[in-house]
Amino acid sequence: MSTMSNEEYNANVKAVWRVTGILAVVTIVEVVAALIYPETMPRLLLNFFFIVMSVAKAYYIISVFMHLGHERRALQLTVLLPTLFLVWAIIAFLWEGSAWLNLRSIWH
Amino acid sequence: MSTTTVNQQNEWDGGVSPMNVGYGKMMMWYFLVSDAFSFAALLITYGTIRFSHIDWPDPNEVFSAFPFMGHTHLPLMFVSFMTFTLIMSSVTMVRAVQEGHRKNQKGVALWMGLTIIGGLIFLGSQAWEWNHLIHGGMTIATPWSQLDHHTGDVVYTAPKIFGQLFFTITGFHGFHVTTGVLINIIIFIQNLRGVYEKRGHYEMIEKVGLYWHFVDLVWVFVFLCFYLL
Numbered sequence: 001m002s003t004m005s006n007e008e009y010n011a012n013v014k015a016v017w018r019v020t021g022i023l024a025v026v027t028i029v030e031v032v033a034a035l036i037y038p039e040t041m042p043r044l045l046l047n048f049f050f051i052v053m054s055v056a057k058a059y060y061i062i063s064v065f066m067h068l069g070h071e072r073r074a075l076q077l078t079v080l081l082p083t084l085f086l087v088w089a090i091i092a093f094l095w096e097g098s099a100w101l102n103l104r105s106i107w108h
Numbered sequence: 109m110s111t112t113t114v115n116q117q118n119e120w121d122g123g124v125s126p127m128n129v130g131y132g133k134m135m136m137w138y139f140l141v142s143d144a145f146s147f148a149a150l151l152i153t154y155g156t157i158r159f160s161h162i163d164w165p166d167p168n169e170v171f172s173a174f175p176f177m178g179h180t181h182l183p184l185m186f187v188s189f190m191t192f193t194l195i196m197s198s199v200t201m202v203r204a205v206q207e208g209h210r211k212n213q214k215g216v217a218l219w220m221g222l223t224i225i226g227g228l229i230f231l232g233s234q235a236w237e238w239n240h241l242i243h244g245g246m247t248i249a250t251p252w253s254q255l256d257h258h259t260g261d262v263v264y265t266a267p268k269i270f271g272q273l274f275f276t277i278t279g280f281h282g283f284h285v286t287t288g289v290l291i292n293i294i295i296f297i298q299n300l301r302g303v304y305e306k307r308g309h310y311e312m313i314e315k316v317g318l319y320w321h322f323v324d325l326v327w328v329f330v331f332l333c334f335y336l337l
Contacts, residue, residue, distance in 0.1 A: 012206055020199045024192065031188045034168065034336055047337050054332040058325055065202050065321045067314075075127040079137050086148050093152045097159025104160065 019064045026053050136315045140322045143284075147326050150280060151333050154273045165266040167335045169254050173240050181257065187335050190233045191327065197226025198324040205317045208310030213299060216313060220296045223320065227289040234282050238275070246271040274334060281330055284323050291316050 030053055037046050063069035068076055119126045127134055158164055168183035175186070200222040207215030246252035252271055254264040295316050304310045 009206065009210060013203070016199060016202045016206070020195070023195050027188065027191055027195070030336060031184050034184055050332055050336045054328050054336075057328050061198065061321055061325045061328070065198055065324075066318055067205075071129065072127045075129060075134065075137065079141055082141055083144065083148075086145075086152075089148065089152055090155070093156040094159050097156035100156075100160035101162065104162070 015064060019060050022060055023057055026057055029053070130311050133311060133315055133318070136318050140318060143322065144326075147277075147280070147329070150277050151329055154277060154333055157269055157273065161267055161269075163264075163267070165252055165254065165264070165270055167337075170241075170246075170252055170266075171237075171335060173237075173244075175236055184335060186233070186237065187331065190230055190237075191331055193226055193230045193233065194324050194327050197223045197230065198321050200226060201317045201320045205310075205313050208304070208313040211305070211310065213302065213305050216299050216304075216310060217296065220292060220299065220313070224289060224292050224296060227285055227292065227320075231282065231285055231289065234278065234285075238278075241271075241274075246274075248272045248275055277330060278334070281323070281326055284326070288316075288320050288323050291319065 030050060033046065033049065068079065129137075171187055172181050172183040173186065174180065174182045200219045204216050204219035204223060207219060241252070244252070246266075248271055249268075250271070251268045252266040253262045254266075255261065256263050295312060298304065298312070299310075304312060
């Protein structure tokens with residue numbers, strides 16, 4: 001809670017506007033990609049691009065806006081490590097969804 | 109913090125704050141972790157159900173309207189505007205936190221005020237989008253259907269679950285935005301009354317800021333799942 005020096009303040013303000021620029025550009029690139037991506041190319045490639053870009057946006061929001069990048073290591077780990085469970089949840093449930101689709105196509 | 113006489117070989121032995129954040133801020137982080145799991149559960153449900161369907165509506169067709177533009181086909185334009193509004197209100201929130209570090213009461217008031225306006229614009233936009241979709245026939249009980257741009261005939265009918273998931277997830281997110289705006293208004297008034305000036309620190313701005321950024325963070329993934337993929 002210490003008051004920060006003027007220099008530190010200016011550096012922080014600059015960092016925030018830089019990240020604002022990054023987030024805005026990434027969002028614009030995503031929308032343009034969604035609109036101009038040719039239908040003949042594999043959809044998987046575009047989806048992979050969207051996911052990578054969204055994770056990048058999430059990284060900047062958490063690290064800079066929420067300031068987690070400058071917190072103690074212990075706080076960073078207790079916040080971030082539990083979300084690793086989600087990696088398994090995503091794999092398991094999407095797998096389940098595909099199996100369900102398979103059953104549907106057998107029954108119809 | 110009171111001085112301690114315990115033998116401090118390890119900072120986790122007590123008497124100090126090993127994470128170097130206040131109790132309230134730390135618990136806000138852990139609340140957000142649990143809330144992230146709620147949203148993840150909803151979005152993973154969306155993914156599972158989508159994977160289990162042979163057909164799914166094209167977001168470029170579902171979300172192609174813009175206020176005051178009539179039937180002009182403008183795919184993703186309105187939701188991009190909403191995304192941009194939320195990003196900007198997140199930026200003004202960071203600025204409010206930074207002014208709080210400088211104990212600049214007026215600066216906090218200015219940037220918090222802009223954050224509240226951004227939140228209200230987002231909520232208004234979402235209300236418009238819901239209203240548009242509901243009048244277009246998509247509700248939790250009736251499916252969205254794609255019309256031919258020229259003849260107006262129904263060319264495709266989406267699974268009913270698409271609308272149910274859309275209204276549940278954007279609704280849960282919108283509910284978070286609503287409470288975020290209310291909390292921001294409370295903190296805005298408290299700041300004007302000089303509560304934090306008297307308290308000597310503006311940590312409360314950081315706590316509500318964390319919640320507000322989280323709402324923006326969730327929107328990144330809602331935007332990804334519903335509008336991009």
